[in-house]
Amino acid sequence: MDEELSNSARRMSMRTRKVAPKMAAALASSDNRTQAMLARLDALESDNAVVEQQPLDDDDEASLDDEDQVFHKKYPKGTKRKTRQAKALEHKRAPKTFLELLHEANLESLPPHVPTYLRAAVGPPSSISRRHFCTVCGFSANYTCVQCGMRFCSIKCQTIHKDTRCLKFVA
Amino acid sequence: MNNVVVLDNGAGLIKAGIGGERDPTAIVPNSTGRPLSSKKWLMADQLLSPDVDLTSATVRRPFDRGYLINPDLQSSLWSHIFSNLLNITPSQSSLLLTEPLFNLPSIQRSLDEIVFEDFNFKALYVSDSPSLVHLYEASRRPYGIVSKAQSSLVVDCGFSFTHASPVFQNFTLNYGVKRLDLGGKALSNFMKELVSYRSVNLMDENFLMDDVKEKLCFVSLDVARDLQIARKPGNDNLFRCTYVLPDGITHTKGFLKDPEEAKKYLSLYNDEAATKQQVAAGEQTDKLRSNDASRRIDLTKNEFGLTNERFLVPEMMFRPADLGLNQAGLAECIVRAISSCHSHLQPLLYESIILTGGTTLFPHFAQRLEMDLRPLVPDKYRLKITTQEDPILGVWRGGSLLASSPDFDAMCITKAEYEELGSARCRKRFFH
Numbered sequence: 001m002d003e004e005l006s007n008s009a010r011r012m013s014m015r016t017r018k019v020a021p022k023m024a025a026a027l028a029s030s031d032n033r034t035q036a037m038l039a040r041l042d043a044l045e046s047d048n049a050v051v052e053q054q055p056l057d058d059d060d061e062a063s064l065d066d067e068d069q070v071f072h073k074k075y076p077k078g079t080k081r082k083t084r085q086a087k088a089l090e091h092k093r094a095p096k097t098f099l100e101l102l103h104e105a106n107l108e109s110l111p112p113h114v115p116t117y118l119r120a121a122v123g124p125p126s127s128i129s130r131r132h133f134c135t136v137c138g139f140s141a142n143y144t145c146v147q148c149g150m151r152f153c154s155i156k157c158q159t160i161h162k163d164t165r166c167l168k169f170v171a
Numbered sequence: 172m173n174n175v176v177v178l179d180n181g182a183g184l185i186k187a188g189i190g191g192e193r194d195p196t197a198i199v200p201n202s203t204g205r206p207l208s209s210k211k212w213l214m215a216d217q218l219l220s221p222d223v224d225l226t227s228a229t230v231r232r233p234f235d236r237g238y239l240i241n242p243d244l245q246s247s248l249w250s251h252i253f254s255n256l257l258n259i260t261p262s263q264s265s266l267l268l269t270e271p272l273f274n275l276p277s278i279q280r281s282l283d284e285i286v287f288e289d290f291n292f293k294a295l296y297v298s299d300s301p302s303l304v305h306l307y308e309a310s311r312r313p314y315g316i317v318s319k320a321q322s323s324l325v326v327d328c329g330f331s332f333t334h335a336s337p338v339f340q341n342f343t344l345n346y347g348v349k350r351l352d353l354g355g356k357a358l359s360n361f362m363k364e365l366v367s368y369r370s371v372n373l374m375d376e377n378f379l380m381d382d383v384k385e386k387l388c389f390v391s392l393d394v395a396r397d398l399q400i401a402r403k404p405g406n407d408n409l410f411r412c413t414y415v416l417p418d419g420i421t422h423t424k425g426f427l428k429d430p431e432e433a434k435k436y437l438s439l440y441n442d443e444a445a446t447k448q449q450v451a452a453g454e455q456t457d458k459l460r461s462n463d464a465s466r467r468i469d470l471t472k473n474e475f476g477l478t479n480e481r482f483l484v485p486e487m488m489f490r491p492a493d494l495g496l497n498q499a500g501l502a503e504c505i506v507r508a509i510s511s512c513h514s515h516l517q518p519l520l521y522e523s524i525i526l527t528g529g530t531t532l533f534p535h536f537a538q539r540l541e542m543d544l545r546p547l548v549p550d551k552y553r554l555k556i557t558t559q560e561d562p563i564l565g566v567w568r569g570g571s572l573l574a575s576s577p578d579f580d581a582m583c584i585t586k587a588e589y590e591e592l593g594s595a596r597c598r599k600r601f602f603h
Contacts (some may be wrong), residue, residue: 014509036493043364044357045331047202047230047377066265095243098235105275117273120350127500130492131394136293138365138479139398165368 033149136160175574176259176292177267178249179300180566182234183330183355183529185215186567187252188257190267190574197256197568201534204228204378214251214405218378224423226377227428235332237271237354242281246289250581253290265294265583267574269566272299272334272348276595287586294583296573297601301325301336304527310556310572312482316523317557323515323523324509326501327542327566328488328530330355333501337509337520351498353491355530359384361494362484370475371416379425383414383477384484387433390439390543391482399440401479410481416473428474436481440535472519485533490545502543507574521552527565529559 096104105117134153136143141151145160148167152158175190181201188195199215206213206228213223253259266286270279279297286292309318317323322339331354337347363380367373373380391397401410412435413428425431436600458562487493489500499507510522526537537558546553559565573579582595 016492029218041494041496044360045236046360047232048375094240098238098240101238101240101277102274105277115273115346117275117350120273120345120348122349122351122499122504124497125492125503128492131490133483134494138369138483139402140395 110164135165172546174259174263175265175267175579176253176257176261177567177570177574178547179269180245180268180530180569181330181566182232182237182271184563185248185252186564187257188571189257190566190571193568194570195564197252197255198563201245202230202232203248205245212281215248216256220348222423224417224419224424225376225378226417226419228378230377236352237329238274239270239278239282242285244283246388251289253447261290261292263578264292265296265574266292267291267296267298267570267579269298269303269570270299272336272343272345272350273302279598280594283589283597287589292586293572294580294585295589296579296583297598298570298573299336299343299571300327300329300527300566301334301338301348302387303567303573304342304525304559305338305566305569306341306566306572307569308559309527316519316555317581318517319524320523322519323525324505324520325525325527326505326531328501328526329579330353330529331357333504333530335501337508337516339512339516344512346466347508347511349490349504349511351488351501351504353488353494353498354528355381355384358388358484358487358530361487362388362480365480365484366475366477369480373416379416382425385532387412387414387477387481388429388485389436389482390489390536390539392486392535392539394482394486397439398479408478409439411476411478412476412481413476416475418473419482427538437534473479485530485536488530500543501540502547505540505544506547509584518552521548522555524554524556526556526558527562529563529603581589 023080089091097147107118110116132141133139133149135150136152136157139153141153141157143152145149145152145158145161145166148165150161152161176192177188177195179186179195182553185197185199186195187197187199197216200218201215202218204225205211207223208224209225212231217223218225221228229243233239233241233248239245253261268282268286270282272480278516282294282297286295287564303431304327305317305323308323309315309321312318321341322337325334325336325338325343327334327336333351335349337344359380360375362384363373363376366380366383397410400443401408406523414434415426415428417423417425458595487496489502491498491500498504505524509517512520526540531537537556541554541556544556545554561568582600584600589597
């Protein structure tokens with residue numbers, strides 16, 4: 001895997017170009033990693049895990065179509081025309097999420113002395129120190145995965161991590 | 172006699188009953204669920220019945236991140252509860268409803284619509300949970316500091332988030348409220364993620380995971396030490412325990428394989444002698460048992476083992492940064508809430524911290540909070556953390572008290588007022 005990475009810039013064949021943007025994005029990481037982190041925190045608030053897996057599959061197909069995109073659009077081709085009935089049904093099916101409602105409420109426009117949902121958040125901790133736990137076994141982890149930034153504590157856990165979880169969030 | 176329906180409409184559990192009583196009539200999940208085998212959505216209390224198989228059930232909740240997003244679903248849940256569990260006719264009763272702090276105006280409007288237009292309630296009073304908890308605690312100890320000083324700091328660890336809210340003279344000081352975006356739901360999901368990755372894939376099992384969390388999780392008082400213990404093999408490991416998954420035939424609910432095993436960690440917190448005795452006793456029984464066959468995890472039998480997950484999951488409440496959430500922990504949350512109040516109020520608030528909400532039910536929660544809090548609080552202030560005897564019902568009992576007070580009718584908005592003034596103007600009466 002590492003060899004592919006280092007050579008990816010030089011090679012010009014179709015196949016590597018397909019892989020390259022993904023890998024490059026994974027390596028450039030800091031932004032991508034925060035994205036993965038946010039996605040994970042988001043998942044912690046979800047009700048049914050199944051619902052999320054569906055769009056993931058769609059994304060994989062989409063990524064084959066347009067190579068250059070690193071972040072896939074959720075619905076690559078919204079060309080199918082929907083009937084009015086279908087639209088009404090869809091509206092019924094999916095109520096707005098809280099974040100949408102929050103956005104609509106436009107709380108930022110209120111004067112600064114009014115306490116709102118946004119201003120009630122505790123904010124970042126005073127000390128930035130953070131304990132790291134091994135993502136595989138849960139004990140304190142001293143090492144970071146070079147590819148995806150997740151933590152592990154030993155070579156044993158590293159192998160498990162590489163075989164199962166590595167890059168899944170990022171790629 | 173006109174009756175008041177008290178409805179503590181939490182994102183996780185609805186607590187509903189008649190005002191003036193001690194306990195609510197119904198404590199049911201605020202959700203609908205559909206098991207794999209059926210097409211029908213089961214409402215609230217039907218989810219609790221023992222013979223329903225909730226394996227891989229899909230859940231729908233009217234709440235997202237602690238706020239109402241699906242009024243239609245909420246309305247159908249309420250109508251189910253009102254007609255089947257409470258047996259009341261809304262048009263002849265008033266309603267005392269709790270809503271989350273900083274509820275959005277659009278949500279308030281849709282709530283009012285449900286209450287007055289769908290159900291035709293006679294009158295409505297909307298309250299927030301901290302003031303009700305304060306009211307209840309103050310009335311329980313009329314000579315305690317909470318009721319004498321008329322102030323308290325209510326820490327409500329709920330299903331979707333945690334609020335630390337200063338209350339003064341029965342009003343929540345909303346400029347002092349601090350919110351931590353972690354609650355029971357996130358913890359359950361975190362646990363689900365850990366177990367699914369490490370042993371059995373349980374990503375679909377919401378109800379099961381809640382049960383595992385409630386039965387097995389506890390708050391560690393010394394994480395570094397406990398991690399060391401959790402690493403030990405065999406009998407020295409006080410945390411390892413096994414949870415048996417439902418098989419769908421003989422039992423539809425999961426259970427602990429050995430409840431004694433799950434309680435073993437408690438010996439850590441008793442004195443040393445007791446520990447040794449217990450360990451010795453444990454060794455004997457283990458020798459009697461045919462060599463650790465029972466404690467090895469049998470993959471054919473659908474069970475999974477837990478060790479450090481048991482305390483690492485609740486641990487996130489105290490250090491959310493470990494999870495990647497850029498927010499201060501619970502102790503700091505409390506300190507920030509208090510220090511945003513008037514300086515004369517601060518010593519009083521530190522001395523009257525009240526814990527409520529289902530997430531505070533983890534064993535040793537209060538002790539750990541005190542341990543975390545003490546270094547952050549100035550030496551000259553005394554620190555006192557009060558736990559409620561039943562933290563899930565604290566808010567409801569406060570509501571029940573308020574509903575039975577003589578002034579209650581005067582505080583409500585009536586249907587006529589709502590029809591004349593509309594939602595926004597009526598809401599001004601409640602001062603939030």
